[in-house]
Amino acid sequence: MTILIIFNQADAEEFRNHLIALSGCPDVRIWPNVGDPSDIECVILWKQDEGLLGQFPNLKLIASYGAGVENILYDTSIPDGVPVTRFVDDTLSDQMAEFVLAAILNHRLHITHYRELQAASHWRPGYFLKGKKVTILGMGELGNCTATLLTTNGYKVSGWSRTEKNIVNVKSYFGDDQLNISLKDADYVICLLPLTPATTHILNSDLFKTMKTGAYLINVGRGDHLNEDDLLDALYKEQISGALLDVFSTEPLPDDHPFWRHPKIHITPHISSPTDKVQVAIQILENYKRMKAGQSLINQVDPKRSY
């Protein structure tokens, strides 16, 4: 068994140690030290250069290190019939749900705002914002778990997704036709969509115009869901009141990016669902074993839907 890890060096070394400790198999290589390409049966990756995956004639499993696979599937060199899997775990969903609740509470109760006033010794009490209507775009595992936590905390939640969902106390909107209506009453719009050609730049001027004036955007999906210029424009025109962004088209966000100093944009450095490396390793090794035994895999991706 030979595994190739393709991602940045510091993370890769730590992850390799977990894989070796859990599997007892020492042959875990780190890109670009591939050795003989025909040894490689499994690659674990987050994103790769176009054409790379076509170089391994004995490849049997392509495992994403994260929940998303948009950085992988675009590669036309992926050999036909090689399964692609992604990482799904409840911890990730729980953390995401908690992050979204924290972001909403922080905005409604002005917690960070008071810390900013504090720097100038300003004592300016205000009331909690009353608006508790939330629309979640994307109702997969993360969206579902987030919706459930928010309803438990007294929020009125709607979800929008490709197909209809049936979740207790969550109004389901689905399909392109219902996107606008799902948004129009929301005080908070949360993006938890998978990134696909259809959802790239879905957070754009049209969407901001549809949102309720003064609503707040939280993007915890992917950076490319957002049209950055359109957000700046919508904030300038006060169509929406602000945004918390955890994901960006380029990460880390470049030093000279206008988002850094924007008073209405709260930046968090992609921390909404930190990956538990041990859990990733366990799940990938389980799939490797299943693949060897000819069994069906867990969390296999349908390339047609991109998730």
Add this chain to the structure above:
Amino acid sequence: MTILIIFNQADAEEFRNHLIALSGCPDVRIWPNVGDPSDIECVILWKQDEGLLGQFPNLKLIASYGAGVENILYDTSIPDGVPVTRFVDDTLSDQMAEFVLAAILNHRLHITHYRELQAASHWRPGYFLKGKKVTILGMGELGNCTATLLTTNGYKVSGWSRTEKNIVNVKSYFGDDQLNISLKDADYVICLLPLTPATTHILNSDLFKTMKTGAYLINVGRGDHLNEDDLLDALYKEQISGALLDVFSTEPLPDDHPFWRHPKIHITPHISSPTDKVQVAIQILENYKRMKAGQSLINQVDPKRSY
């Protein structure tokens, strides 16, 4: 029926309008324009000068504008037998619970911290803090409601109070003997005690030394629960990691107070349980009616316990 309102002028005018609108009775006076002191049957107040309450020979009801009565009961001129009531409502409890959850999430997920890093374009992702053990000092309406919300959100909650409490999933500690043991495992210590001679400066060096190293303090009780110098000392010695303070001995917090610029102290301007003026007016007018009819009052204070 003549009511006297004793508090700062701006608030008093607005509150008087609510009282007149709800009662249909126009004779609501605002201190210091008392007129004939023998007219006054009901005073509504937050705090008053010593001796003031003895000036009204026909006083029949003393109503606190808030949940606390510590600013009222110290007055030795309160005529014997005149009932003192306080304001209690579920909205207040819900808001307090929400505020405490927001404060904990903000600390565990570093939401405000990232906003501070943002000012310097710093991208420094970190993990959520795992510690979810909370001890609430004071298990009255507010403590009870807060404990329930936190347990719903997956926190392990203990409560400390004068007498034993029986709340689902909340470990009850009680009496002076059990204060220390209630604190020692907590990642978060929340003060929601009533202010009495026994609880004044209860948040002091002894308590900070008992807390787990690195624990976080949230004071949403009263400013005088906290010994301010002891907090600065405990933060300097890194016995505790930080504090969110919503209440202060002097409010607004004076401009030159060292808390304003302290990196480990997060100040909010007494917003954890904003009073709904209309609800206060409704509750006080109900008690006024009951008093006139010789019925028992709602939320009457036992002066011996001070709450």
